[in-house]
Amino acid sequence: MMTCAIIDDDEINRLTLEHYVELTPNLKLVASLADGIAGLTFFREGNKVDVLFLDIEMPHLSGLELLRVLPDPPEVIITTARQDFAVDAFELRVTDYLVKPFEFARFTQAVQRVASRRAPAAGAAAPAADSPTSADLFVKVNSRMVRINFDDVLYVEALSDYVNIVTPKHKYIVYTTLKALENRLAAFPNFMRVHRSYLLNTQHIESIEDNTANLSGGHFVPIGKSYQEAFFKGLQRI
Template identity: 55%
Template sequence: MPLSPLTCVVVDDNEINRLTLEHLIALTPDLELAASLSGGVEALNYFRQGGQADILFLDIEMPLLSGLDLPRLLPTPAPAIIMVTTHRDFAVDAFALQALDYLVKPVTLERFGQALARVREQRLAAQPQPTHSIPATPAPEPDTNLFVKVGTRMLRINFSEVLYIEALSTYSVLVTKAQKHIVYLTLKALQERLPFAHFVRVHRSYIVNTALIEAVQDNMLKLGSHEIPVGKSYQEEFFRNLRGL
């Protein structure tokens, strides 16, 4: 059964930016514009007075009530929030507010469509799933072991225990809680050979095991007793996918 159209509210104190988003919404068949508002206060009043929306396209830098403050005041259930701003530096704050995506102006139709795809995926996942009388066969546990060349021997490494991988000149260092292994591959070559999707490049010198990230603060990832920086060129993509880790 097809899902009903998604209703949208645009909030931006710049009229040109509002018109741009309105145009992108009009070009997308399954979107409907519910309201286009010029500030955070107007948006708060809209929702407190019973206004509804599936998606809130929200500018960050606005007078009186910013896009970072508004989400904390919205009544529940709140819409899916997509931040729209001219600055990349707000990414960490945006995703701390559970924003579903983060668009940097000027917004292209392609990037706009990618953000909507995330909303649709979340909406589809929230739909009740049919029950089955015959229980499904559980999927086999994935093999997390891999042989890599360490020194003069091939060593079997359990990558579920690897916290992160660090570049060391033309070599790489696999770091676990207990020990380190020097591998005779560059970080780029090792990244291309890793079959595990949860190992993600977050810096020109680091690949991290996202399954073992304990906390994120100020663009730093805490893995056990280690702290790994997220490089500036990697921040937007990493934090956009943070909720799916």
């Protein structure tokens, strides 16, 4: 779960962003503010968030001016009607730049970019239950938190903004990216990226034929051409 704040002087835009946040399972809204001065006060009072959705053109203090005076800004997603501020914004190391009006799909893409950037740090600070001594992980499936033992996972397939985690008995559609999950599973050597759309648990391979891994239970996973050399080097074989 990532905390977030919105700073935008346009009420309609704020309401739209608030609605998008409500639709996003891994985001929690902490503050929705109407101008840069309110935003500056929010951060100077010691408040912190993981993600800031920030408009640029605002009275008294613009979004870029706010970024320049914040000593330790969070991940920033610019939300603006102007394209010509992009160069200045990226010089301030913003994560993404959304030009209004933008659709929910583009909003989701920006949030995923933040999650991917944060994933290695989050993994390093993970509690003991998610360390290499435990293969259990809780994932959010619809409105439920489900415990999955990754020793049981056959493979993970990318599905646009989601992933499909496949076990012998179940398929779990989870709102995350394949890259973020790959980073989370980096401590488990049995998981290998074998295709731009697949992570594979090598423990469940029964045979390999024509660059296709045949898994227990009649499942098949393709091995992408650019992944084949690393994959076959990683297998214990004679």
